[in-house]
Amino acid sequence: MKIAFVFPGQASQYVGMGKELRRDYPEAAEIFKQADEALGFSLSTLCFEGPEEELNLTANTQPAVLTTSLACLEVLKSVGGPVPFALAGHSLGEYSALVAAGSLEFADAVRLVRKRGQYMQEAVPLGEGGMAAVMGLASAAVVEVCQKASEPGVVIEAVNLNCPGQVVVAGNTAGLEAVEPLLKEAGARRVVPLPVSAPFHSSLMVPAGERLAVDLEQVVIKDPEIPVVANVSADLVLTGAEVKDSLIRQVYSPVRWEETILKLLELGSEAFVEVGPGKVLSGLVKKISREVLISNVEDKATLEKVLALTREVS
Structure with missing residues (x-):
């Protein structure tokens, strides 16, 4: 069975996300440790204990959701979970997909999305x-x-x-x-x-995209090892150069999520696993296609369901 992994974006965060997996799986603990070291503060404490108002600040939300998603992915890998044939992520979730595809290093990605959140917030004055x-x-x-x-x-x-x-x-x-x-x-x-707190993905975000472009020049972006469908084109990005261009334009361009899922279906996806906090994308996929299997991984209970589902259909 061809399974696509999809990774959530902003608005999927909640206090306590990733805490159970960090406690019970060393692979998840390692991801949270790497994030704390890369950022120079305890992002893990913010994810597990809040406060919610601070977690919901864009510059914190973006690295928090990315880190939790990658912790879920590492746990899924460690227990012999399904292997995706293709990947996609909603807005900031595209960074999770690119780390999963081997295109971005995790430490680089977590620093990039922290800056991305700051730039997006600063592009338009609060309340405007x-x-x-x-x-x-x-x-x-x-x-x-x-x-x-x-x-x-x-x-x-x-x-x-x-x-x-x-x-x-x-x-x-x-x-x-x-x-x-x-x-x-x-x-x-x-x-x-x-x-x-800001008009994300609109043309008002062009200054944020320009600032992010400078940071993207400083990191190594490899060709994806697993196919990734990009938000801006709803098509595959095949090279590191295409990835970089799509990440810059993504800041101030529409997220073409319905078309992204249709592209994955066209490529042969028979099932989707949402990897990371919440079930926002699972709900959207259901509205796009009722023909495919959909599940998510965010804690031990959902992990068991995904493993049971993949055993059932394999």
């Missing part, structure tokens, strides 16, 4: 931009409404094309205010403001 989830309206319609609402000084864009009927928009405060009535008029069931 945000994001909202649009429910019940097709992606093309959301894109069209955003274009209609945009004008000089009003920025609003469709930035997470997650699954049928769920698109996230981002922009400045004027853009968010202008687009909501237009989306409802076009038939959106709900427009829900998201608890994030």
